[in-house]
Amino acid sequence: MAFEWPSRGGLLVHGLAVPLTILGLGAMAGGVEALSLAGTAALLSAASAAWAMYRYDREQQTRQLRDAELLQTRRLAGLADISAGIAHEINTPLGIILQEAELLADSLHEAQARERDQPLAAELLPGVAEIVAQVSRCREITHALLSLSRQHRPIAQLANPRVIADEMIRLLEKEAEAAGVRIVRHYAEAVPRIRTDTPLLRQVVLNLLTNALQALQGQGAAAMDDRTAKEIGLHIAPDDDGVRIEVHDNGPGIPPQLLPRIFDPFVTTKAPGVGSGLGLTICQRIVRELGGRLSAHSRPGHTVFTIALPLEIPPP
Amino acid sequence: MAAPRVLLVDDETEFLNLMVKRLTLRGVEAEGVTSGQDALRALDRTAFDVVILDLKMPGMDGIETLKAIRNRQQPPEIIMVTGHGSLKTGGEALSHGAYDYVLKPFRLEELRDKIFKARERRLLAGGETHGL
Numbered sequence: 001m002a003f004e005w006p007s008r009g010g011l012l013v014h015g016l017a018v019p020l021t022i023l024g025l026g027a028m029a030g031g032v033e034a035l036s037l038a039g040t041a042a043l044l045s046a047a048s049a050a051w052a053m054y055r056y057d058r059e060q061q062t063r064q065l066r067d068a069e070l071l072q073t074r075r076l077a078g079l080a081d082i083s084a085g086i087a088h089e090i091n092t093p094l095g096i097i098l099q100e101a102e103l104l105a106d107s108l109h110e111a112q113a114r115e116r117d118q119p120l121a122a123e124l125l126p127g128v129a130e131i132v133a134q135v136s137r138c139r140e141i142t143h144a145l146l147s148l149s150r151q152h153r154p155i156a157q158l159a160n161p162r163v164i165a166d167e168m169i170r171l172l173e174k175e176a177e178a179a180g181v182r183i184v185r186h187y188a189e190a191v192p193r194i195r196t197d198t199p200l201l202r203q204v205v206l207n208l209l210t211n212a213l214q215a216l217q218g219q220g221a222a223a224m225d226d227r228t229a230k231e232i233g234l235h236i237a238p239d240d241d242g243v244r245i246e247v248h249d250n251g252p253g254i255p256p257q258l259l260p261r262i263f264d265p266f267v268t269t270k271a272p273g274v275g276s277g278l279g280l281t282i283c284q285r286i287v288r289e290l291g292g293r294l295s296a297h298s299r300p301g302h303t304v305f306t307i308a309l310p311l312e313i314p315p316p
Numbered sequence: 317m318a319a320p321r322v323l324l325v326d327d328e329t330e331f332l333n334l335m336v337k338r339l340t341l342r343g344v345e346a347e348g349v350t351s352g353q354d355a356l357r358a359l360d361r362t363a364f365d366v367v368i369l370d371l372k373m374p375g376m377d378g379i380e381t382l383k384a385i386r387n388r389q390q391p392p393e394i395i396m397v398t399g400h401g402s403l404k405t406g407g408e409a410l411s412h413g414a415y416d417y418v419l420k421p422f423r424l425e426e427l428r429d430k431i432f433k434a435r436e437r438r439l440l441a442g443g444e445t446h447g448l
Contacts, residue, residue, distance in 0.1 A: 140408075147411060155440045157433065170419055171398075171406045198433075203410040210407060282411075 073288070076148075076281070079265060084149035087142035094138055101131045144278040148265070152289050154197035156313045161194060161201075161236050161243050162187050168206045169234065172213060179217045181230040183209075188237035195312045196290050204283045204294070208247040208305045209234070211279065214270060215251035215303065228301075242292070242310040254298040262296050289313075320435040321363065324348040325355040325381065326370040326397065335368075335424075342428050352376030356384055364392045366415075366434045368427070371398040371405055379408055386413040393434035395427070 105128045111117035112125075169183055176183055209232065216230045233248035254262055254269055261267045263284045266277040280294075287294040292309035322344050326332045332348040339346040347362075349355050353376055355367065367385060371378035378396060385391050393415040398406060406417065415434045418427050 143411070155437055157437055157440065167417065171417065172403055175403050198437075199410065199413070199415050202416070203407075206407050206410060210403065 076265075076285070080145075080149035083145040083265070087145035091139070091142050091146075094135055094142065098132065098135045098139070101128055101135065104128050105132065141278075144282065147282050148278060148285070152197070152200060152286065154200060154289050154313050156195040157198055158193055159196055159198045159201065160191070161245055161309075162191055164198060164202055165205055165234055165236060165245065168202060168209055171206060172209050176213055176232065179213065179230070181213060181216050181232060183232045183234065186233055186235040190238065191236050191243060192238055192311060194243055194309055196309060197313070200286045200290060201307075201309075204286050204307060205245065205247075207279050207283050208307070211305075212247050212249035212251070212303070215249050218251070218270065239308055242308065245307040245309070247305045249303050250301050251303060253300040253303050254296065256298075259296065259298055263294070319343050319345045320365045320431055322346045322366045322368060322431055323355060323358055323364040323392070324368045325350075325352065325373070325378075326368075327351065327373045328370075338424055339428065339431075342424065344428065344431055352378075352381030352384070355381055359385065359388065359392070365438050366431050367392050367394045368418075368431075369394055369396055369414075371396050371402060371409065379405060379412065382409055382412050382414055393438050395430050395434055397422075 105125065108121045108125050108128060111121040165185070165187075169185070173183060212232045216232070228250060231248075231250050233246075235244075235246040235248065237244050258267055258269065263280050265281045267280075268277045270277075280296075284294045287307055287309070290309055291312075291314040292307060295306050295308075297304045297306075322339060324332055324335055324339075324346060326335070326348070327350050329350060332350060336346045336348045347358065347364075349358050352373060355369070358364070359367075369378050369381055369385075373381070376384075378398075382394055382396070385394060391413075394413070395416045395418060396406070396409045396414045397418050397420060398409075399420050409417075415437060416430050418430060
């Protein structure tokens with residue numbers, strides 16, 4: 001996302017520049033002997049100061065990141081509560097509209113059998129079908145809104161991330177093939193098993209793969225260079241304290257102005273009517289519940305969503 | 317540990333009977349019904365650990381049945397049976413709380429492993445499990 005860890009190497013090099021300068025000054029001021037004593041002392045104290053600075057920087061950054069995440073979590077929780085209340089209220093009338101429309105469709109089908117009523121029935125049926133389709137879409141949205149506020153109580157089971165990824169790819173590969181999209185696996189040889197909530201992880205992986213596929217099928221992708229083969233890459237590798245699952249695609253990318261808000265509800269790059277606009281919000285929430293972190297990077301032609309998961313779900 | 321109690325729901329009777337027979341031979345206590353409505357009736361009557369649910373069924377389809385089952389008190393875990401090319405319904409099933417999938421055609425061992433994993437989850441969730 002917008003925040004990036006500075007590379008550890010970069011900071012260390014910067015930190016060491018100070019003691020090395022002191023060492024140089026020491027060499028100029030008095031001979032080699034003085035350098036070996038005073039220089040070493042200076043080197044040690046400067047190195048320790050640099051290390052303290054580095055530690056301080058890191059702690060500051062960690063705290064800022066934690067504060068930002070906490071703020072985002074609280075904001076989202078408040079929003080989720082309101083949305084769930086509205087979704088719940090809307091669901092009942094939607095259910096009634098759906099039942100009435102289905103009843104109407106049944107009556108019209110019966111009327112079609114009577115010669116006298118046939119033309120009118122034929123005229124009305126597509127309209128009723130459209131009502132049913134639109135109400136179903138509204139229910140998909142209310143369902144997603146309710147999922148947003150649902151507190152999952154993750155149940156940890158031993159899982160092989162590669163197997164989960166493979167299974168989700170199988171669910172997607174027919175559509176991918178039809179869209180001319182190649183799915184390439186980049187699995188590290190030694191990927192540890194993790195204790196996580198497998199159905200929740202499946203949901204996240206499938207959602208990210210589906211987004212990648214839709215990005216390659218969408219309007220932006222139509223403008224892609226024909227010589228570029230459409231590709232989704234699934235990378236799985238051990239991480240510092242767990243496993244990292246990355247979904248790459250070479251689609252048009254997420255516009256930079258949307259990227260910082262991509263996990264917010266209803267922020268989407270998809271055409272109207274495609275998806276609920278809540279998929280990534282739900283995914284981020286789930287990954288947090290699993291003790292991990294979901295992040296996104298994008299530039300034209302390369303988008304990566306990264307799920308970083310711990311070996312075990314931490315206690316709440 | 318007692319054998320997991322499994323309810324299979326599939327409108328293809330021959331396939332259903334064969335699966336019930338083969339799973340029974342592999343240490344699963346299996347019973348079959350041919351519609352979503354019958355599945356709900358069976359669940360009113362008996363406690364099951366896992367339901368194996370065909371996604372495509374006439375009448376009450378797999379997703380509707382899944383929703384109805386997951387809305388019950390202490391619902392059983394659900395494994396969906398689906399064909400390739402059902403990405404949308406597949407995602408929908410997961411978001412409605414399906415535990416896992418098998419894609420037709422599948423090996424019986426694969427389904428059996430998933431059944432035991434699903435039962436383990438039910439135990440961990442603290443759900444009542446038949447025979448324990």
